[in-house]
Structures are given as structure tokens and as C-alpha cells.
Amino acid sequence: MTHLRFLQPLFAALLLACSLPALAAYDIGQLMNDLSRNKGGRAKFVEKKFLAVLDKPLVATGEMTYTAPDRLEKRTMTPKPETMLLEKDSLTLEREKQKLTINLASQPEALAFIDSIRGTLSGNRAALERNYGLHLSGSAEKWTLTLLPSDQKIASLVQRITVSGNRGQVRQIEYLQADGDRSLLAIEPVTTP
Amino acid sequence: MNRPALRAFAIWLLAMLAGAAIVVNSRFAADMSFFLPAKPTAEQQVLVDQIKEGVVSRLLMVGIAGGDSSQRARVSRALRQQLAVDRQFVSVQNGETASIAAERDVLLKYRYLLSPAVEPARFSVDGLRTAIADSVDRLTSPAAMLLKPYLTSDPTGELYALLSRLDAGAQPESRDGVWSSRDGKRAMLLIQTRALGSDTDGQFAAIQTIERAFAEAAGGEKVDGLSLQLSGPGRFAVQARATIQGDVTRLSLISTLAIVAVLFAVYRSLRLMTLGLMPVLSGALAGVVAVSLVHGTVFGITVGFGSALIGEAVDYSIYYFVQSGRLGAAGWRERFWPTVRLGVMTSIFGFGALLFSGFPGLSQLGLYSLAGVFTAALVTRYLLPPLAGEAHRLPDLSHFGRRLEQAIAALAALRLPALLLTVASLGYLASERSELWHPNISLLSTVTAAEAEVDAGLRADLAAPDSRYLVVVHGRDREAALQAAEQAGAALDALVAEGVIGGYDSPACFLPSIATQVARQASLPDADTLRQRLAEAQVDSPLAAGKLTPFIEAVQAARDGSPLTRAGLEGSALALVVDSLLIERPQGWSILLPLRPAGAGAALEIPSVRVREALAGRDALFIDMKGEFDTLYASYMQEAMQLSLAGLLAIVLLLGATLRSLRRLAAVMLPLVAAVVMVIAGLHAQGQSLHLLHLVGMLLIVAVGSNYALFFDRLAHADQPEPSTLASMAVANLTTAIGFGTLALSKVPVLNAIGVTVGPGAILALLLSAIFVRGRGQGR
Structure with missing residues (x-):
């Protein structure tokens, strides 16, 4: 509706900065190569959020489905059902009968943030290096990729993203937010078809 | 001689x-008044007012074509920058993420007077426990970042409730940070003129200003082939x-x-x-x-x-x-x-x-x-x-x-x-x-098929509103009108819940009547009571009651503060919304509540009968603009038939009397x-x-x-x-x-x-x- 359209940026801006899962190498090139061969699949996830303001961590569980190269669906089952769908440049959130679609192209900072997930999952090194400095440690069987934002605007949202996994499969993503709060996303693939 | x-x-x-x-x-x-009824009914009067001075009649849709995506985006930004400071325009939107601090501040500051969730039960021990638990749960959402900064000052999630009530509606596509058409081949802007739709001179001047600003911005790009498309009631x-x-x-x-x-x-x-x-x-x-x-x-x-x-x-x-x-x-x-x-x-x-x-x-x-x-x-x-x-x-x-x-x-x-x-x-x-007879008044319009096509294209790409459906309420003063809008809103809420309509807008969302604000203030407990209830409610919560001092202070401030008035909205875009829907007339105040059809897509209709039923007994008028136009034309047509027959009869009588x-x-x-x-x-x-x-x-x-x-x-x-x-x-x-x-x-x-x-x-x-x-x- 017209009169309220101007408020959209508000909504969208407030929604940015959400936590999203990602995938990652030994030699970055090899890792990217392995990641890009992963054409997708289904996985269970457990996400723990450690917030300074809360006495206990928050735990959310559910399932996520990745379809290469740019479709990621995250279905939270507990504590409240919620669906997040990232498809190309659009991010859709559905919760309690409410549906919100955000066009990421209109939000360059959000896009850069989303690119950290998308770039990792699809093994797109160029996309990742556009906004992050990449550091890889470990072996092919157990690697850890650290993403450090090179852009100040992104750094104001997230300090560090740490992705770990084996070969082309991402197993865990840790977000360290700018304010020190942290979230840990553990991913358990459900039989790769 | x-x-x-x-x-x-x-x-x-x-x-x-x-x-x-x-x-x-x-x-x-040379305006639309040629076609507008000389003695309008109450419904037709709304139609006439909307055409002459309504917000929709002041919207100009702009498309920038040619060049490449980043050139179009730069021209779009330059255009907005230049036009936004021009007194001729009330608002110029192109999808750039503008600062929304003013709006957020207003919503945050007056959240306990604005939120429809504010009722005595919400501030009981059970109410607080449930509301705060919901807010904590919500932190697991990908949208958590937006809520986290407000958790301790707004643990019941009133800001979230206010934001949820805003309907984001369809949003244009974006490329390079500005609105674009669905096919990505043109950049889009939506401009509201200060000149009324009936002020053809003012519309002419506004369009010229836009064209000049475009020529200047496009000239800076040093590429040929950038072109401006512009449509809207003012252009017509x-x-x-x-x-x-x-x-x-x-x-x-x-x-x-x-x-x-x-x-x-x-x-x-x-x-x-x-x-x-x-x-x-x-x-x-x-x-x-x-x-x-x-x-x-x-x-x-x-x-x-x-x-x-x-x-x-x-x-x-x-x-x-x-x-x-x-x-x-x-x-x-x-x-x-x-x-x-x-x-x-x-x-x-x-x-x-x-x-x-x-x-x-x-x-x-x-x-x-x-x-x-x-x-x-x-x-x-x-x-x-x-x-x-x-x-x-x-x-x-x-x-x-x-x-x-x-x-x-x-x-x-x-x-x-x-x-x-x-x-x-x-x-x-x-x-x-x-x-034989075509039932549509659009045949009488000077708008050509090509112009109508350009208009429809821009409108679809911008998802611009046509405000076909309106509910209108009146009051002798602003307060009475706002109260009437709230009552009509309650009836409409029921229709939204049933899925009969998709939603509606009301100025009472951002400027509730004083009566409603006072009632909400009365729902708020004093600081001591709230502190005690929080201690009881938060025993098992991960969010300790001790961290909620900002909340207690905010509730206290809202309780003691003065109600939000129109002046309180000044400087935020919310004022624009309220002003466009709240109209002062010599005989009192009128409020427009635009309705949206349920579902998505174009050409959706609202079942008029259901809305009229829901509003029955209230002093609210439901208007389907297209329906009114059709009825108006049908009445003109019927009248013209009668007058033609009467004229024919008079001529026959005259000839008969003379020829004998x-x-x-x-x-x-x-x-x-x-x-x-x-x-x-x-x-x-x-x-x-x-x-x-x-x-x-x-x-x-x-x-x-x-x-x-x-x-x-x-x-x-x-x-x-x-x-x-x-x-x-x-x-x-x-x-x-x-x-x-x-x-x-x-x-x-x-x-x-x-x-x-x-x-x-x-x-x-x-x-x-x-x-x-x-x-x-x-x-x-």
C-alpha cells in the first residue's frame, strides 16, 4: 500500500543481519572446488545463540535444504515454526501467518552478508573475496574457513564468520556478532541422495 | 448604411x-470536471474529491530506460536528490534505503499509546510472562537482529506488533540499490506532487521540473538513449x-x-x-x-x-x-x-x-x-x-x-x-x-491506448496503488473522526481475520484518538506494581527481571506522558500518511481508509456486499471507485436516453403543431x-x-x-x-x-x-x- 511503502526500508533494514548458514578448505582453491561439487541436499540443524542479555543460550532446531547454486530453505521447527527461504535475490520469512519478502538487491549490505553463506555453499571464491578476507586451516577431512569482513559496514554487523566441515560438506557455522553475541549452527546431513 | x-x-x-x-x-x-456529476451523491462526492485532490491523483510514476543498469541507477539517485528538496513535491521515492530513524523513533517513543496490544491483561503477571516469552522465542528467528537491541526496553514486543501491522505490500524489484521494472530494463520512481490532481497548471509545472531534472541527470551520464517515461493522473x-x-x-x-x-x-x-x-x-x-x-x-x-x-x-x-x-x-x-x-x-x-x-x-x-x-x-x-x-x-x-x-x-x-x-x-x-452501447466511461477519456499501456506498465512495475476501494468516515472534529475510524477499523479487522479483505490503512494506526490513547495509558501499571509482576513472571525465564529496568522506565514515561498529537509526528513520513488520509472540510473532518483485496496479483476484487454488511449501522461509507464510475456513467446514459427521447418528442410535437x-x-x-x-x-x-x-x-x-x-x-x-x-x-x-x-x-x-x-x-x-x-x- 502506498502510504506505508516508505516504511519498508525500516522493516528490511531491521531484518537484515540475520543469521544464515554457510559451507567452506586446505588450499582455498581445493575447498572451493569441493564445495562447488556439492549440488545440495537436506540436513538437520541445531542453532544455539549466546546472547549477553540472556542467562541461558537459545536453542532452535529444524531442517535445511540447499539446492545449488542459490536456493536455501531453513525450516525452524522449535521453539516456533518459521520458514526462511533464500532464493536468488529474494529473502522470504514466514512466521505466524505472516510472510515477509525482502528484495536483497535493494539492500547492498544485506546482500554482502548473504553472499557469505551463498558464496561458501556454492564455492564461489570471487563472491566471497569481494567482501571478506579468507583464512583456511585444517585438512580436507576437517577444515575451518574464517571470513573476516573487509567492509566497514559489514563489520558493524558481524566480526567474524567461522565455517567448518569435511570435503564439500559444511558442518558448522559460527557467527560472532559485532556486539559480542554469538550463534553456532550445527549441520547434520540427512543421507545425501 | x-x-x-x-x-x-x-x-x-x-x-x-x-x-x-x-x-x-x-x-x-480542460479537466476531469467535464465528466464529474453536477449533483453528486455522498459516494460520488468521495469520487469527485479523490479525483480532484486525493493522494492517488497526485502520484506520478516515472521510468528511466536505456543505458545500463548502473547508469539508470545513478540517474535515478540524481533525480531523487534534486526533486526531494523541491517544494513542488511531497515525496520522491526510488527505493533507496533512506534514513528511517525519524519514523522508528516515533513508533518507539509512543509504542504504548500506538500498539493495539496494549490492554490491562497484557500487563498482568500471566500477560507479561507470555509476551516476554514470545519476544525471547523470536530471538531465534533470522529476524532476531532487528529485535535484540530493543529487548530490555520493549520486552513485550510492542515495536514488533506495530511493525507487523504495517503491511509491506508488494514491493518493486530492485537493481543497483534502486527500484527497477520487473524485467530490470528501467529504473522506477514514484513521486507525489504537492499540486492537487485538479491543478493542471501545477501538474504541468511539476512534470516539467521532472523532465528538466532528468535531462540534467541523463546529460551527466554522457550516454545516448537514456529516456524518461512518465505517467499518472497529472500527466493525463x-x-x-x-x-x-x-x-x-x-x-x-x-x-x-x-x-x-x-x-x-x-x-x-x-x-x-x-x-x-x-x-x-x-x-x-x-x-x-x-x-x-x-x-x-x-x-x-x-x-x-x-x-x-x-x-x-x-x-x-x-x-x-x-x-x-x-x-x-x-x-x-x-x-x-x-x-x-x-x-x-x-x-x-x-x-x-x-x-x-x-x-x-x-x-x-x-x-x-x-x-x-x-x-x-x-x-x-x-x-x-x-x-x-x-x-x-x-x-x-x-x-x-x-x-x-x-x-x-x-x-x-x-x-x-x-x-x-x-x-x-x-x-x-x-x-x-x-x-450496441458500451458500458464503460473510459471511452470518453482522451487517454490513448498507447498512453494507457505505458501507464499500466509503470503501475505494474511499481505495484502502485489504484485505491479502488475506500471506506470513508466523518466526524465533527478530528477526535470524533478518529474515533469513527477506529470503530470502522474494528469491523474491518474482523474482515481481515476472515480473509474477506487483505488489509486496510487508517490514520488511527499512527494517530489514535485521544480516547484510545487515554485508555491505553490506563492499562499501564505503575513502576512498583510492574516491578513486582515482572519478578513473579520472569522466575523461569532466561531474561532476568533485573535486566528490565529500561522497560519499567519506558512504561512509567508513557503512563505519565501526554498523548501523541499530529505535531508529534512532524518530521517523520508518518505525518505524510496521516495527512493524506485525514481531511479537514468546512463541515467537519473526513477520514479515508483504503482497503486492499485479499490475495496477491492484479485485478483482485473485494466483495462489496460483505464490507457493507460489516459496516452496517456505523456511520461509514464503503466506496468502490470503479463501481461508482460505472454507476455514474450508467446514470448519465439512462438520463441521456430520457432526455433524447424528450427532445425528440418535443420536436415531433412542435412539427405536428405547425404542420397540422x-x-x-x-x-x-x-x-x-x-x-x-x-x-x-x-x-x-x-x-x-x-x-x-x-x-x-x-x-x-x-x-x-x-x-x-x-x-x-x-x-x-x-x-x-x-x-x-x-x-x-x-x-x-x-x-x-x-x-x-x-x-x-x-x-x-x-x-x-x-x-x-x-x-x-x-x-x-x-x-x-x-x-x-x-x-x-x-x-x-
Whole structure:
């Protein structure tokens, strides 16, 4: 509706900065190569959020489905059902009968943030290096990729993203937010078809 | 010039000067009010107000095409930067993420007065426990980042509740940080002008400013092929005015030149030609003066009708000069004037019927033509004889007249075919009668198909609103109106919950009535009570009560603070929303609640019956703008039918009373009715969508064509041959056909429809009158 359209940026801006899962190498090139061969699949996830303001961590569980190269669906089952769908440049959130679609192209900072997930999952090194400095440690069987934002605007949202996994499969993503709060996303693939 | 002539001329000149003075001081308009009802119902009044001053009528949609995506985005930004500071525009949006700090601050500051969730139960121990648990749960969402900073000051999630109530609606696509079309080939902007939709000058200036700013911004890009597309009600109004103004000049010029050429060919005298134009000039002036005095505003379309009036008004002087050649003025007055007078009166009856129309444009056309024809006839009768004198010598037309007589004799052979054609046309119309008349008022609009397509394209790409559905409430002051809006809102909330409508907007969302705000304040506990309840509610929560001091302070501040007023919204875009929906009128305040259909996509409808049921008993008006337009047009159409029939009846009665013979009446009417039937059948067969003005054209064929039929009636009953009568009729018919035919060249549908109907209709009326006329003496 017209009169309220101007408020959209508000909504969208407030929604940015959400936590999203990602995938990652030994030699970055090899890792990217392995990641890009992963054409997708289904996985269970457990996400723990450690917030300074809360006495206990928050735990959310559910399932996520990745379809290469740019479709990621995250279905939270507990504590409240919620669906997040990232498809190309659009991010859709559905919760309690409410549906919100955000066009990421209109939000360059959000896009850069989303690119950290998308770039990792699809093994797109160029996309990742556009906004992050990449550091890889470990072996092919157990690697850890650290993403450090090179852009100040992104750094104001997230300090560090740490992705770990084996070969082309991402197993865990840790977000360290700018304010020190942290979230840990553990991913358990459900039989790769 | 002798003394009576001089005196008559002096009076005429004075009258003309006085008329010219009135015309110079008249207000001319070329806007939608031509079509808007003179005596609107309450629903129609809303429609009229929306068209004249509503927000939607002030929206301009802009597309930037050509170049590449980043060039378009830069031009879009430059355009917004330049226009946003211009006083001519209320808002300029292009999808750039603007600072929304002002809006967020207002919503946050007044959250306990604005949130519909604020009720006593929400601040009980159970209410707090549930609300805060929900907020904590929400932190697991990907949207957590937006909520986390407010958790300790707004643990019950009022800001979230307020934001949830805002409907984001459809949003345009984005490329390079600005709005783009769905295909990504143009950048899009949505601009709201300060000038009202009815302020065509203001809209014109605003559009020019946008075009200049674009030229400047595009020039900076140093690429060819960047182009601007702009549409919206304001653009249509500006274009309509230009079209009408262009047509008025062009058509009057064509019609005048053609008629001057005909007159000169016939008269071969500059003096007679000038004299012959006097009634025309007088009539045209008198028409504008009459309209100006009666209506206050003269529509451009009315003036455009002048080219037809010229063709009609010149007839009388043609009759006079051609027919009086042998008889002299006195003889003409005695022998021909009664017939001319009868013709004038049928024309006046025809145009006069339109005076009673509730369609202001039609009523003006009627008054303009009536005053024009009447004046032209008067000037012919009383001014031309003394001015022309007895000694006007025309080239002898009787030879021409005799040729015509022979032609008419030959035309008699066509009687049977003409009759058959009439019957066939009648049968065709009868079989097509259900789809003869087009039910849509859009046919009368000057917007071309190409312009409508550009508009629809931009509208779809911007997901711009059309505000088709509105609920309107009233109150004697702002507070009463806001309370009425809240009550209507409660009924609408139920419809939203049932899925009957998708949602609605209300200024009461951002500016609740004082009564509601006071009730919400009363729901808030004092600091000590709240602290105790929180301690109890948060025992098992991960969010300890001890961390919620900012919450307790905020509730205390809201409890003690003064209510939010319009001034509190100043500086935020929320003020814009409230102002556009809250309207002060001399008799009180009105509030508009635009409704959205349920579901997504274009062309969705809202079941009017359900909304009316839900609002029954409340002082709220539900309006479907499209439905109102359709109803309005249907009522115009029905009224035009009745008026046309009344006009026809008046003409028949007048002719019957004068002719005093049913047979003669039938003989006069037959060719007129046949002409009408053939023209309408012909237009329909050609695939023309017939509308109200074609209907009016039918009446005018009868009103104008009766002149010829009457002269043929004369011929049939004359004692001696009158070749000059035939010659004058042929010339007069030619000028009339030129006058109305010129209208057929118009791009304004109102004028075009009359032109394509009456132009051919006048010629057919003459031809058919000639075909059906009984030879001299046969009628006795």
C-alpha cells in the first residue's frame, strides 16, 4: 500500500543481519572446488545463540535444504515454526501467518552478508573475496574457513564468520556478532541422495 | 448604411464588446470536471474529491530506460536528490534505503499509546510472562537482529506488533540499490506532487521540473538513449488539456476556412461573405458568454464544439442571402422566415434537452449550442436585412437549383432501396441491441491506448496503488473522526481475520484518538506494581527481571506522558500518511481508509456486499471507485436516453403543431429517423464502440436534419418551383456537414463521437429527404 511503502526500508533494514548458514578448505582453491561439487541436499540443524542479555543460550532446531547454486530453505521447527527461504535475490520469512519478502538487491549490505553463506555453499571464491578476507586451516577431512569482513559496514554487523566441515560438506557455522553475541549452527546431513 | 442599419449595427457591436469582456474574464478548464456529476451523491462526492485532490491523483510514476543498469541507477539517485528538496513535491521515492530513524523513533517513543496490544491483561503477571516469552522465542528467528537491541526496553514486543501491522505490500524489484521494472530494463520512481490532481497548471509545472531534472541527470551520464517515461493522473490531465486546446484551435480553423471557401464560392462577394459570418461570430461568442454566466467555468471541449456550431449557424445567413435574392428582405421574411424559424426551434429543442443533464459537460454543450443557434438566427433575422440592404446581388443559382430539381426527380427511383436499407438497418440494430452501447466511461477519456499501456506498465512495475476501494468516515472534529475510524477499523479487522479483505490503512494506526490513547495509558501499571509482576513472571525465564529496568522506565514515561498529537509526528513520513488520509472540510473532518483485496496479483476484487454488511449501522461509507464510475456513467446514459427521447418528442410535437397534418409530419420524420438508423447501424457495423455522445448525436441529427426535411415539405406543397430553396439547402447542408464533420477529426472522443454521428447524419438527412420527397403537388 502506498502510504506505508516508505516504511519498508525500516522493516528490511531491521531484518537484515540475520543469521544464515554457510559451507567452506586446505588450499582455498581445493575447498572451493569441493564445495562447488556439492549440488545440495537436506540436513538437520541445531542453532544455539549466546546472547549477553540472556542467562541461558537459545536453542532452535529444524531442517535445511540447499539446492545449488542459490536456493536455501531453513525450516525452524522449535521453539516456533518459521520458514526462511533464500532464493536468488529474494529473502522470504514466514512466521505466524505472516510472510515477509525482502528484495536483497535493494539492500547492498544485506546482500554482502548473504553472499557469505551463498558464496561458501556454492564455492564461489570471487563472491566471497569481494567482501571478506579468507583464512583456511585444517585438512580436507576437517577444515575451518574464517571470513573476516573487509567492509566497514559489514563489520558493524558481524566480526567474524567461522565455517567448518569435511570435503564439500559444511558442518558448522559460527557467527560472532559485532556486539559480542554469538550463534553456532550445527549441520547434520540427512543421507545425501 | 442608413440609420436603422447603423443603429442595429451599433447595438450589435456593443453587445459583442460586452460579450468579449465577459469571455476575457471567463475561467476556462480542460479537466476531469467535464465528466464529474453536477449533483453528486455522498459516494460520488468521495469520487469527485479523490479525483480532484486525493493522494492517488497526485502520484506520478516515472521510468528511466536505456543505458545500463548502473547508469539508470545513478540517474535515478540524481533525480531523487534534486526533486526531494523541491517544494513542488511531497515525496520522491526510488527505493533507496533512506534514513528511517525519524519514523522508528516515533513508533518507539509512543509504542504504548500506538500498539493495539496494549490492554490491562497484557500487563498482568500471566500477560507479561507470555509476551516476554514470545519476544525471547523470536530471538531465534533470522529476524532476531532487528529485535535484540530493543529487548530490555520493549520486552513485550510492542515495536514488533506495530511493525507487523504495517503491511509491506508488494514491493518493486530492485537493481543497483534502486527500484527497477520487473524485467530490470528501467529504473522506477514514484513521486507525489504537492499540486492537487485538479491543478493542471501545477501538474504541468511539476512534470516539467521532472523532465528538466532528468535531462540534467541523463546529460551527466554522457550516454545516448537514456529516456524518461512518465505517467499518472497529472500527466493525463496535462495531456488532455493540450489535446483539447490543440483541437479547439485546429478544428475551428479548419471549419472556418472550409466554410469561408464555400461561402466565397457561392457569394463571390467579400462583403456578403463577411456579413454571412456575422451571425456565426455572434453565435459563437453568445455561446461562450451564456456558459460562462451560467456555469462559471467554460470547458475546453465546449469551445471545441464551436466548429460544429459554425457550420450550423452559418446556414441561416445562407438561407437568407440565397433565398431573398429575388424576393427582397420583406418577401423573404414573409415566405421563408417561418420555415427557417421552425428549423431554428427544432434545433433549440434538440440542444435544449441537454440542458437538463446532470452530466455537466453535456449540459454545457446544450447551453452553448442553444445560445449560439438562437443568437445566430436573431442576428440573421434582424441585423442582416438592414445591413445587407436590398441590393445584394448573388451569382444566379437558379440554374444550379434546377439541376438539383432534376437530380431529385431521379432520386425518387431510390425510394424503395432506401426504405429497404432503413428496414435492414433497423433489423440489424434490433439484433445487436444488447451490445450496441458500451458500458464503460473510459471511452470518453482522451487517454490513448498507447498512453494507457505505458501507464499500466509503470503501475505494474511499481505495484502502485489504484485505491479502488475506500471506506470513508466523518466526524465533527478530528477526535470524533478518529474515533469513527477506529470503530470502522474494528469491523474491518474482523474482515481481515476472515480473509474477506487483505488489509486496510487508517490514520488511527499512527494517530489514535485521544480516547484510545487515554485508555491505553490506563492499562499501564505503575513502576512498583510492574516491578513486582515482572519478578513473579520472569522466575523461569532466561531474561532476568533485573535486566528490565529500561522497560519499567519506558512504561512509567508513557503512563505519565501526554498523548501523541499530529505535531508529534512532524518530521517523520508518518505525518505524510496521516495527512493524506485525514481531511479537514468546512463541515467537519473526513477520514479515508483504503482497503486492499485479499490475495496477491492484479485485478483482485473485494466483495462489496460483505464490507457493507460489516459496516452496517456505523456511520461509514464503503466506496468502490470503479463501481461508482460505472454507476455514474450508467446514470448519465439512462438520463441521456430520457432526455433524447424528450427532445425528440418535443420536436415531433412542435412539427405536428405547425404542420397540422399527420401525413406531412410522417413525411418530415421518415427521412430523419431513417438517417439516424442508418448512421448508427453503420457506425456499429464498422466496429465503433457507441457511447453516450453517439446517443446525443442521434438527437442532433433529428434537430439539425429537420431543417432540410421542412424545406422539402415546403417544396412538396409550394405552388411554384423554388430552385433557390434547393440551392440554399444544398449549400447549407454542405456547411453543416463541414462543421460537424470537422469534429470527426478531433482526438477528443466526446467531440469525435458527435462528429462521426451528426456529420454523415446531416448529409443523409438531406439525401433521404430528397429521396422521399413527393413531387410538387403530389402531397396534396
